[in-house]
Amino acid sequence: MTGTDTTQTTPRPDRDDVVGEPDFYLNLADARIVATEALLEASENIADTIEARAMSCIYGDAGLGKTFSVLAALKEISAERVLLLQFRSRPTPRDIRQELFTELRLEGEPPSHPSEFDRLLKRTLARKPYVLVCDEAQQFSRECFEFVRHLWDTGQGKNRPAVLFVGGEEAYKTLYSEPSLASRIYIWQEFAPMEADEVQKNIPLFHPVWASASPELIDYVYEEGAGGTFRVWSKITYHVLEGMKRRGLEKVDESIARWAIRRALPHRRRARRPQQDAG
Numbered sequence: 062m063t064g065t066d067t068t069q070t071t072p073r074p075d076r077d078d079v080v081g082e083p084d085f086y087l088n089l090a091d092a093r094i095v096a097t098e099a100l101l102e103a104s105e106n107i108a109d110t111i112e113a114r115a116m117s118c119i120y121g122d123a124g125l126g127k128t129f130s131v132l133a134a135l136k137e138i139s140a141e142r143v144l145l146l147q148f149r150s151r152p153t154p155r156d157i158r159q160e161l162f163t164e165l166r167l168e169g170e171p172p173s174h175p176s177e178f179d180r181l182l183k184r185t186l187a188r189k190p191y192v193l194v195c196d197e198a199q200q201f202s203r204e205c206f207e208f209v210r211h212l213w214d215t216g217q218g219k220n221r222p223a224v225l226f227v228g229g230e231e232a233y234k235t236l237y238s239e240p241s242l243a244s245r246i247y248i249w250q251e252f253a254p255m256e257a258d259e260v261q262k263n264i265p266l267f268h269p270v271w272a273s274a275s276p277e278l279i280d281y282v283y284e285e286g287a288g289g290t291f292r293v294w295s296k297i298t299y300h301v302l303e304g305m306k307r308r309g310l311e312k313v314d315e316s317i318a319r320w321a322i323r324r325a326l327p328h329r330r331r332a333r334r335p336q337q338d339a340g
Contacts, residue, residue, distance in 0.1 A: 080140050086295040090302075095263045097254050099126065104134040107225065109147030111138075111192055114157055116213055116224040116245050118198075120233040121252030124292030126197055127227050130252075142189060142224075147196045154208040158182065179217065182212060187220040192269075202336045203235055206242050213245075245292050255289030267291070270305075270313050282318050284327040296325045311335035 085092040094100075103119060110117040119127050135143055144164040146157060162171045165185050172178040184225050186193075195201065195209060206226075213224050226232055226246075233251070236242045255263060260283050265272045271279060287293045300321035301313050310317065 080135045083129045086292050088297045089295050092268050095266045102131045103130040106250050107134040111223040113245030114221040114223050117248040118226040118246050124254040124290040126291045127252050143192050145194045151200045183215050186222050186281040191221045193224045195226045198226040198230035201242045285322050297321045300324045
C-alpha cells in the first residue's frame, strides 16, 4: 500500500439488527409473505449455500419474486454480514470494487490501483462470514462474474464469502456458458410463474382482499393477464383497493377486477393468454 493511501481496513461495525422484511411492490399495504414452493426452495438453497460458503445462482423472468425471496430468506441473518450489490445498468469490475468498499463501510479513500484494491477487499472479506448478494446479475458481464469468482476463489474454508447471483435468464446463460464459472456454481434454482392451482392456493394468502374472493374471480384475473407473476398481482391488487375505496365497496367483484386489469396492463397484454415473463 502506498504511503499516501489513507484507506484503513476496519470493516463496518457489528450490529445486532438483521436484514429485515423485504418490501412489497408498490409498498402494497397488508400484503403478506407467502410460503410458496419457490420461496421455500430458495430458503433451503440459500441456507445450504451459506453453510458451504459456496456460489449459487437464482434466476428467472422479471416479477417472479427472486430478490424478494432472497431477502426473505436472509431476514434472520445479521445485516452487517449481508453485502447487497445492486446496479442500475451494466457494471464494471471497478463499479463492483467501489460498491463493496461502500457496503463494507471501509474508511478513507479507495486505493487507486486495482491490485491494491483487490488485496484490501480480500483481507476484509476474510474477516467475517459475509454473504455477497449480486442482484440484477443479468447486468453482469463475463468479466464481472470472473471478478466475483476471483474474490471467492482466494478465500479459504469458513473465511470464504458465500455468493448469491440473482438475476434474469441472461445471468444463467453467461454463467453456464463459461465452464470455469459454471463448474463453481453450487446450486442452480430457476424461478417459474405460478400455475393456476398455485395461484388459487397462494393469492388468497397474499392479500386479505383476495381471501374472500371466489375461486372463479381469481381464475378470471389469472386468465385476463395476472398469470402467475407476483409483481403483476401486486399491481392489480393495488388498483383493486383504490377502486374499492373510490366506490365505497367492501369486497372485490368482477367489475372492479376488470377495471383494475384495464389500468394495470396494456391492451395487447390483456388481449391474449398472458406471457408470464412480464412484470
